[in-house]
Amino acid sequence: MPLLEFTDKGIYCAAGRFYVDPWLPVDDAVITHAHADHAYTGHKRYLAHHLSREVLLYRLGDITLQTVEYGETVFKNGVAITLFPAGHVIGSAQIKIEHKGEIWVVSGDYKVEDDGVCTPFEPVQCHHFISECTFGMPVYKWKPQPEVFAEVNSWWQNNVQNNLATVIVGYSLGKAQRILQNLNLDIGNVYTHGVIENTNEALRRNGIVLNPTHRITQESVKEEVRKGIIIAPPSSVGTPWMRKFAPYSFGYCSGWMTIRGAKRRRAADRGFVLSDHADWTGLISAIDATRCESVYLTHGSTATFSKYLSEIGFDAHEVHTLYGTDEDDAPAQTTETKIADNNSQEPAESMANEGGEA
Amino acid sequence: MKSFAQLFTSLDETNKTNEKVKVLKEYFACVPDTDKMHMLALFTGRRPKRQINSTQFRLWAIEASGIPAWLFEESYHVVGDLSETVALLLPDHKNTSSKTLTEWIADINSLTTKTEEEKHAWLLQSWAELSAQERFVFNKILMGSFRVGVSQNLVIKALADVAELDAATLTHRLMGNWTAETYQFAELSHADTALEDVSRPYPFFLAYPVQETSEKQKTPDAMQDLLGDASVWQAEWKWDGIRAQLIKRKGEIFIWSRGEDLATDKFPELHPFLNELPDGTVIDGEILSFRNGLPLPFAILQTRIGRKTLSKKILEDSPVALIAYDCLEFNGEDIRSKTQTERRQLLQQLQAASSFQTVFNISALINFSSWQELSEIREQSRAMIAEGIMLKRKDAHYQVGRRRGDWWKWKIDPLSVDAVMIYAQKGHGRRADLYTDYTFAVWDGDKLVPFAKAYSGLTDAEINKVDAFVKRNTLEKFGPVRTVKPQLVFEIGFEGINKSTRHKSGVALRFPRILRWRHDKPKEEADTIETLKALLNDNE
Numbered sequence: 001m002p003l004l005e006f007t008d009k010g011i012y013c014a015a016g017r018f019y020v021d022p023w024l025p026v027d028d029a030v031i032t033h034a035h036a037d038h039a040y041t042g043h044k045r046y047l048a049h050h051l052s053r054e055v056l057l058y059r060l061g062d063i064t065l066q067t068v069e070y071g072e073t074v075f076k077n078g079v080a081i082t083l084f085p086a087g088h089v090i091g092s093a094q095i096k097i098e099h100k101g102e103i104w105v106v107s108g109d110y111k112v113e114d115d116g117v118c119t120p121f122e123p124v125q126c127h128h129f130i131s132e133c134t135f136g137m138p139v140y141k142w143k144p145q146p147e148v149f150a151e152v153n154s155w156w157q158n159n160v161q162n163n164l165a166t167v168i169v170g171y172s173l174g175k176a177q178r179i180l181q182n183l184n185l186d187i188g189n190v191y192t193h194g195v196i197e198n199t200n201e202a203l204r205r206n207g208i209v210l211n212p213t214h215r216i217t218q219e220s221v222k223e224e225v226r227k228g229i230i231i232a233p234p235s236s237v238g239t240p241w242m243r244k245f246a247p248y249s250f251g252y253c254s255g256w257m258t259i260r261g262a263k264r265r266r267a268a269d270r271g272f273v274l275s276d277h278a279d280w281t282g283l284i285s286a287i288d289a290t291r292c293e294s295v296y297l298t299h300g301s302t303a304t305f306s307k308y309l310s311e312i313g314f315d316a317h318e319v320h321t322l323y324g325t326d327e328d329d330a331p332a333q334t335t336e337t338k339i340a341d342n343n344s345q346e347p348a349e350s351m352a353n354e355g356g357e358a
Numbered sequence: 359m360k361s362f363a364q365l366f367t368s369l370d371e372t373n374k375t376n377e378k379v380k381v382l383k384e385y386f387a388c389v390p391d392t393d394k395m396h397m398l399a400l401f402t403g404r405r406p407k408r409q410i411n412s413t414q415f416r417l418w419a420i421e422a423s424g425i426p427a428w429l430f431e432e433s434y435h436v437v438g439d440l441s442e443t444v445a446l447l448l449p450d451h452k453n454t455s456s457k458t459l460t461e462w463i464a465d466i467n468s469l470t471t472k473t474e475e476e477k478h479a480w481l482l483q484s485w486a487e488l489s490a491q492e493r494f495v496f497n498k499i500l501m502g503s504f505r506v507g508v509s510q511n512l513v514i515k516a517l518a519d520v521a522e523l524d525a526a527t528l529t530h531r532l533m534g535n536w537t538a539e540t541y542q543f544a545e546l547s548h549a550d551t552a553l554e555d556v557s558r559p560y561p562f563f564l565a566y567p568v569q570e571t572s573e574k575q576k577t578p579d580a581m582q583d584l585l586g587d588a589s590v591w592q593a594e595w596k597w598d599g600i601r602a603q604l605i606k607r608k609g610e611i612f613i614w615s616r617g618e619d620l621a622t623d624k625f626p627e628l629h630p631f632l633n634e635l636p637d638g639t640v641i642d643g644e645i646l647s648f649r650n651g652l653p654l655p656f657a658i659l660q661t662r663i664g665r666k667t668l669s670k671k672i673l674e675d676s677p678v679a680l681i682a683y684d685c686l687e688f689n690g691e692d693i694r695s696k697t698q699t700e701r702r703q704l705l706q707q708l709q710a711a712s713s714f715q716t717v718f719n720i721s722a723l724i725n726f727s728s729w730q731e732l733s734e735i736r737e738q739s740r741a742m743i744a745e746g747i748m749l750k751r752k753d754a755h756y757q758v759g760r761r762r763g764d765w766w767k768w769k770i771d772p773l774s775v776d777a778v779m780i781y782a783q784k785g786h787g788r789r790a791d792l793y794t795d796y797t798f799a800v801w802d803g804d805k806l807v808p809f810a811k812a813y814s815g816l817t818d819a820e821i822n823k824v825d826a827f828v829k830r831n832t833l834e835k836f837g838p839v840r841t842v843k844p845q846l847v848f849e850i851g852f853e854g855i856n857k858s859t860r861h862k863s864g865v866a867l868r869f870p871r872i873l874r875w876r877h878d879k880p881k882e883e884a885d886t887i888e889t890l891k892a893l894l895n896d897n898e
Contacts, residue, residue, distance in 0.1 A: 138425050139433050139446040258446065260370070260494075261438050261790030265818075270371055304432045311426065 003079075003097060004104045004128070006296075006319050011106060011130065015099050016079030018047075020106045023322045030081060032108025033092035034059060034173060037323050047074065049083050051118075052091030054202040055173060070119060086110040087121030088276050089174030090203060096124050104128045105290060109323075111275065112282040115145060117181050118174075123289035130296045131287055134277040134324055135255050136305030142255070142279045148272055149182040155251060155270055156229050157187050165226040165248035169268075172199045172233050174276045175253055179231055180211050189228035191216050193241075196231050237266075255279070287314065299324035361389055362397065362459045363492040369508055378508055382516035391543035392460040394517075398546075399538040400504050401513050403618070408502040409469035410477055412440065415501060418481055423447035435838055438790025441497030445490050455487040463538070466500055511759065521547040526561075526758050534558040535620055556607040559614040560640060560686050560694065564760035565748060565767040575771070578729035585729075585766065590752055592698065593724040593732055595744035596767055597681050598656045598853075599646035600663070604628065604680065606635040607690075613645075626668070627677045631714035638690025639708065642756075643682035643721070651716065653681070653743045656868060657856040679717045682709065683748075686756055694756035698764075701756065739770045745853065746770045772851035772869075773893055775885040776876055779846045780806055782828040783839050785813070793828040793840070794821055796872075798850055800863070802887040806844055809863035809890060810852070815872030824875075847879040848872050855893050865890050 005012050010022030010029075018028035025042035032038050034048070034055040041060050048056060050067040057065065068074055070093065073082045083093035088109040095106040105126040114120040152168065159166040170176050176196045183190060190213045192200065197215040204210060216225060226245055236242050237250070252268035255275030263271035277300075278286055287295050287309070294315040297306050302318040309316035368381040386394055399405075420430045425447065437443040457465070465484075469477055481500075488496055498504040511525075514532070518525040531546055535557050568584065569576050576584070585591060602621070605612040611632040613622045622629075625645060635641075647654040647662075658676045662668060685705040686694055693701060705720060712718045724747070726732040736747050746769035754764035777798035785794035795813050799806035816824065824846065831843040851873040858866035864887075 137433055137436055138423070138429060139437055139443065141446070259437055259790060260442055261786075261788050264370075264788040265792075267373060269373070301436075304429065308426070308429055 002128070003099050003102045004106070004130070006321070010321070013076075013079055013097055013099075016076040016081070016097070018076050018079075018081075019043075020095050020097075021108065021323065028076060030095050031056070032086065032095060032106065033089055035089070035109070038108060047081070049091045049093045051203075051206055051208065052093075054206040055091065055199060058198065058202040070122075084122050084124045085119035087112065087114070087118055090118045090177060090208060091206075092118060094122075094124060096126065102127055104130065105292075106130045107132055107286075109134070109277055110286065111278045112286055113142065113145060115178050115276075117178050121286070123286060125289075125291050127293050128296065129287060129290045129292040129294070130298060130319070131283065132277065132299055132323065133283055133297045133302060133305040134300035135275065135279050136283055136297070136301035136308075138280045140255060140258055140275075140279045141281065142273060142275060145182070145274075148274050151270075152179070152182070152251065152253075152272055153184040153187065155249070156183070159249045160187060160227060163226075163247075165245040166229045167232055167242060167245065167248050167250045168229060168253065168272075169232050169234055169237060169250065170253040170274075172196045175274070176200070176231050176233075177203065177208075177210060178274070178276070179253060180213065183211070183229060185211060187229070189214055189224070191220070191225050191228050191230045193230070193232040193236055195233045195235070284309075359455065359457055359459055359462050359488070359492050359496065361385060362393070363489075363495045365397070366495050366506065367491055369506060375512065378512055379516045379519075382508070382513060383520055386517060386520045390458065390460070392538070393458050394543050395538040395541060395546070396459045396463055398513070398517070398532060399536075400499065401506055401508065402510055402532055404537065405502045405504055406463055406466050406499065407470070408500075409466055409472075410481065410500060412501065414474070414477070415440070415444070415481075415497075418478055419444040419447065422482055422485055423449070435784055436791050438784060438786040441501055441503060442494055444497055445494035448485050448490075448493060451486055451489055451493075453487040454489075455484075455492075460538075462496065463499065523547060529561045529758050530558070533561055533618060534614065556610060557605065557612045557620070559603040559605060559612070559618070560692075560756075561758040562601065562603065562616050562642070563684075563757045563765060565765040566760060566762045568749075568766050568768040576768070578733050581729040581733070581768075585749065588726065588729050588732065591749050592702075592752055593726055593735075594683070594721045594748045594750070595724070595739065595742055596746045596748045596769065597644040597646060597653065597721065598743065598745045599644040599653070599659055599681070602643060602645050602680075603686070604632055604641045604643065605687075606632050606639045607637055609637065624663070624668070625678050627673065627717060628680060631680070631712060631718045634712060634714065635708065636689065638687055640685070640687035641680075641682050641705070641708070642684040642686055643680045645678050645680055647676040648679045649676060655743055655854055655856065657854065657866070679719060681719045681721045683721050684756060697753040697755070698750050699752045736768060736770065772853055772873070773855065774849050774851045774873055775800060775889055775893075776847055776879055776883070777810070777850045778806055778844045778881045778884045779824075779842060779848060780808060780844050781839050782824075782842055789821070792821060793825045796824070796848075798848065798870075799844070800885050800887050800890060802863075807863045807887055809861065809865055809887075810850055810867050810870040812848075812850060812870045812872050815851075816875065820875055844881050847876040847881055847884050849874050849876055855890065857894060863887060863890065865894060 003013060003015060009019060009024040009026055011020040018030055019026045020030045021032055021038040022029050023040050027044045029043040029046050031046055031048040034052045039056060046063050046065045048067055050069060053065060053067045068083055070083050070085050073080050080098040082096040084096060086092040086094045086108050088111060092108060094108060097104045103126040105124045107130060109132050110121050112121050156166045168179055170179055172195050180190060190211060192213045192215055194215060197213060200210055200213055230245065232242060249269040251270040251272055252266055253272045253274040255273060255277060256262045257271030257273045295309060296317050296319045298319050298321040306316040306318045365385045369378055372378060420427050433447060434440060434443045485493060514525050514528050518528050534555060601616040603614045611622060611629060612620060613625055615621045647659040654676055662672050682705055685701050685708065688704045709718055709720050724735055726735060739746050746767060749766040749768060751764040777800050779796045780799045781797035782793040783795040785792055797808050798810050798812060799808045827846060828840055828842050832840045833843060834841040850870055852867040852870040854868035856866050858864060
């Protein structure tokens with residue numbers, strides 16, 4: 001029997017009697033990161049990284065939570081569990097599970113580029129690697145982060161000159177902080193939607209040092225806010241809350257912005273290709289670096305990506321999970337949330353993020 | 359090419375009209391005149407001839423991107439646009455190019471004498487010196503698929519400001535048969551009209567719909583509110599043929615379709631009548647197939663559109679004739695600023711002098727004294743082989759483009775049936791990676807027969823729901839097409855129905871589209887093939 005198996009509740013380790021990122025209530029859950037498609041409510045005990053603590057408590061309420069450092073090993077029923085940085089968002093981890101010489105790694109979500117905000121991704125050698133592949137299509141290739149933020153900052157500067165307010169949209173855990181830490185604060189102040197600021201506050205309680213932000217409240221002076229930049233969640237797009245800052249230019253940060261059609265559907269003034277997931281080459285290099293015997297693909301372009309990996313010599317398998325959304329649902333599904341509910345990109349994450357907070 | 363690619367990107371990045379005009383003006387201000395003309399040609403749908411076919415293009419793109427062919431195809435389905443897919447898949451460019459738009463298009467045109475090997479080498483070399491943004495626009499131009507989400511009106515507005523000309527004059531000078539290679543910016547912007555091309559048509563005046571959707575029928579009272587007193591309006595049938603402008607100048611004749619295609623050769627039956635007209639005559643009208651002096655449905659005309667040569671049989675069976683609407687030039691004088699009534703008198707004068715009155719018809723006026731009466735007459739449209747009624751204010755000038763106010767079209771309700779969606783395919787462009795193209799079926803006994811494809815008519819929110827349904831209810835995949843569980847019922851509207859030997863259902867529809875999603879109907883209550891066949895009989 002393999003050390004990990006895929007069950008209808010999530011990824012299960014029978015020897016250790018625990019689950020990784022289960023979506024139905026279980027006794028013992030090891031959590032890769034605090035996005036809601038990975039950290040569900042209702043488990044008896046949670047294990048996660050230190051830096052996920054405050055966000056998990058804020059989102060899931062009063063849970064029984066044990067947190068550990070990267071590289072620190074804990075045992076459950078004799079099975080060794082060690083967390084390694086996944087580079088996805090602050091506190092995100094890959095879960096290494098070792099028992100009787102057999103090693104599995106569950107990636108959760110990850111990116112390989114160092115974003116300067118969360119601990120950079122670290123490849124972990126293993127026999128079996130369970131990987132995401134949200135952007136597992138060769139059209140997805142990210143530009144280096146400094147290039148993207150040079151575009152963002154010059155767009156902001158330009159808006160200020162043209163007397164346009166600047167609204168930049170990204171989901172509240174991860175993208176929002178990445179944007180915040182890379183803005184050129186000489187241009188102006190940073191204002192945040194309440195949903196974003198709640199997450200920022202949770203991270204600050206966790207000891208993370210973020211650039212100064214101003215929460216937008218009833219008392220905020222509209223003319224001041226319009227001179228700065230507003231970081232807003234996808235759910236606020238097109239709402240009266242956002243419209244009161246008009247005229248504005250609205251930029252959307254997401255990996256899906258690679259595709260012109262996706263950008264046009266969102267009617268964003270600017271689409272910035274910025275993702276917290278690995279791109280095509282990032283995924284392949286990350287999988288290769290694990291030197292794994294088999295790779296299991298849980299969400300994203302699983303069918304296409306596993307077929308390609310098999311062709312270049314990997315033992316690759318598709319697995320159905322509730323992470324992200326399934327195979328080709330991801331990009332379109334996101335649109336659905338956006339248009340129908342004014343939610344958006346990186347669907348599960350954004351819905352998740354906003355779900356408990358709005 | 360850099361400035362042109364940047365222009366395209368900047369236009370893509372804003373939804374605001376003023377911003378678009380500003381970007382266009384900046385472009386005009388910074389590029390050489392030859393580039394301006396090429397830009398205008400591209401933005402008005404005058405694309406260079408395609409020199410590389412799409413099989414070669416795909417093959418060479420697959421080679422340059424270093425991925426397997428199947429993965430290329432999968433990527434194409436995600437992106438929904440071939441030029442964009444290629445632009446995204448190619449490796450980063452090694453070099454840069456400072457060639458202008460004019461030089462690139464000259465390069466493309468020169469491929470016509472090149473061997474396949476030379477084309478291959480040229481394309482790989484070109485890709486290697488263009489950024490992803492430039493490659494996208496370059497691919498679009500190369501593959502003859504360049505389109506831009508900016509109306510010609512905006513481009514002309516921007517150019518009019520830069521060239522200090524009025525927009526209507528510019529619109530007129532950009533009509534017709536010119537190429538960027540031969541038409542110079544100085545000619546375009548110069549006030550001297552002696553340079554005018556004899557073939558150049560006037561911009562068409564287009565009617566505005568009285569009702570935006572077929573579900574909101576206008577009552578006679580509502581017509582009164584919208585248009586005022588019936589006595590200031592003239593009414594005609596709205597004929598369903600090919601809208602055309604017919605020109606006789608300096609002994610030459612020209613027939614232009616509304617899409618600005620020169621179609622003189624397609625309608626030889628009209629030549630004798632046109633040749634007889636006095637020089638300096640321009641007529642606006644509708645070309646239709648006729649039999650025994652009566653107009654035939656559009657489907658008959660359709661069989662001869664697009665044919666390179668017209669067989670004797672076609673010319674005998676369904677010859678075309680003109681139903682004239684308007685006269686735009688009389689005795690060499692532009693009379694567009696005369697009133698509707700005055701222009702009509704001149705048109706009648708021309709027709710009265712013609713020895714080809716079976717070919718040169720005039721659209722008859724409908725006698726009516728109230729909106730009530732006209733709305734009753736409108737019910738006979740289908741029997742008249744007309745699409746509804748046209749309303750023209752008696753003192754209207756002949757204007758440029760689609761304008762509210764003086765010309766209105768009051769179309770009849772579409773025919774409709776309730777049908778079950780059975781196949782779905784992903785869309786393109788703005789609808790890339792979403793299932794938006796559907797095939798519908800009606801019952802034939804206990805089987806569903808497909809009879810129509812429709813793409814439009816749902817709101818974005820509805821499309822997302824259907825998309826989610828398709829993904830969860832796929833029965834089979836055939837390439838990009840998915841067979842879905844028959845369950846969703848839609849009301850499908852269409853303008854006409856005809857027998858077809860090419861379709862399984864035996865019928866072909868004109869302008870099928872989704873009128874609404876029938877959440878209230880189970881699939882068992884969708885219409886049957888007999889319903890369609892009954893409509894077919896009514897139509898004949």
